[in-house]
Structures are given as structure tokens and as C-alpha cells.
Amino acid sequence: MSMIYLWTTGKGWEQFDSSIVDELKKRGIRIGDGARIGNGARIGNGARIGNGARIGDGARIGDGARIGNGARPIIIYIIGSKHPISYWGEDRIDIGCYSRSIKLRSDQGRGIGEKEGYSADEIDEYSRYIEIIAKVHAGKKEEVKS
Numbered sequence: 001m002s003m004i005y006l007w008t009t010g011k012g013w014e015q016f017d018s019s020i021v022d023e024l025k026k027r028g029i030r031i032g033d034g035a036r037i038g039n040g041a042r043i044g045n046g047a048r049i050g051n052g053a054r055i056g057d058g059a060r061i062g063d064g065a066r067i068g069n070g071a072r073p074i075i076i077y078i079i080g081s082k083h084p085i086s087y088w089g090e091d092r093i094d095i096g097c098y099s100r101s102i103k104l105r106s107d108q109g110r111g112i113g114e115k116e117g118y119s120a121d122e123i124d125e126y127s128r129y130i131e132i133i134a135k136v137h138a139g140k141k142e143e144v145k146s
Contacts, residue, residue, distance in 0.1 A: 074140060078129055082122050087133045089140065095126065102137055105130045 005013040006027060016023055037043070037055045076087040083096035093105045100112070109130050113123040 074136060076133055076136065080122075080129065081125060082118060085126065085129050085133075087136070089137075091137065093130060093133055102130070102134050106134055 004016055006016050008014045073089040075089065078085045086094045091101050092099050093102055109127055110123055113126060
């Protein structure tokens with residue numbers, strides 16, 4: 001038996017046995033066949049998860065997000081010397097709390113780093129991370145075309 005927490009208006013989060021299919025259907029909750037959701041994962045309102053998709057422990061999926069059947073997104077998360085850097089399969093790189101397109105990060109990364117107080121060594125470090133992510137993203141786009 002697996003327990004899940006569901007939001008109840010006026011009461012907050014309540015624990016439910018996930019085998020109570022009627023409760024899930026009543027709330028409009030659908031979990032695809034073979035889908036797995038890890039411990040501590042959070043899924044936003046209106047998010048849809050397709051059959052066979054897997055969501056790792058601690059993952060967060062925003063409101064309205066959609067993950068297709070059998071999806072296995074490429075996720076890169078690096079704990080750099082100054083801030084974490086992340087890539088979630090889209091044309092964007094997050095460094096610290098700032099999000100920019102891959103091209104903008106590639107073209108203006110040094111200037112952004114200087115403005116944010118990064119040392120020359122840190123700028124070189126993050127430039128390498130950005131280059132790696134840009135190559136991964138470019139390869140991903142080529143896969144989609146084939």
C-alpha cells in the first residue's frame with residue numbers, strides 16, 4: 001500500500017491510500033501505467049505525466065507541465081564553485097536564481113559573470129559548463145530532427 005497526500009480545500013494536505021482509485025478519479029488525478037514518482041517529488045497543478053515516465057526523488061514539476069509517454073528528459077545539474085547551474089532539456093540555463101537562454105549565456109556569459117562578481121577563474125569555470133550544456137542541447141535538437 002502506498003500513501004499519497006492530496007490537497008483538501010479548507011483542510012490542507014491529507015493522507016490517502018493511493019490504491020483508492022475512486023478518490024483519485026474524483027479529484028481528476030491520472031497516473032499513467034508504469035509511471036514512477038520518487039520520494040519527495042512535487043508535481044504542480046495541471047501537470048500531466050505519461051505512461052512509463054519516471055520522476056526521480058526530490059524532483060519538482062511546475063504547474064501545467066507535461067511529460068510525454070516514456071519520457072526521459074536530459075537533466076544536468078552542477079554544483080559549481082559559486083552557484084549551482086542547471087539545464088532541464090529546454091533552451092535555457094539556470095545559474096543561481098537567474099535563467100537565460102543558452103545563446104544569451106554563451107554570448108554574454110563573461111559580462112554577466114563580471115556583473116555578478118565572479119572571479120576570472122569562476123567565469124572560466126562557468127563558461128566551460130555553459131559550453132557543455134550548449135553541446136548537449138544542440139545534440140538533443142539533432143536527435144529530434146532525425
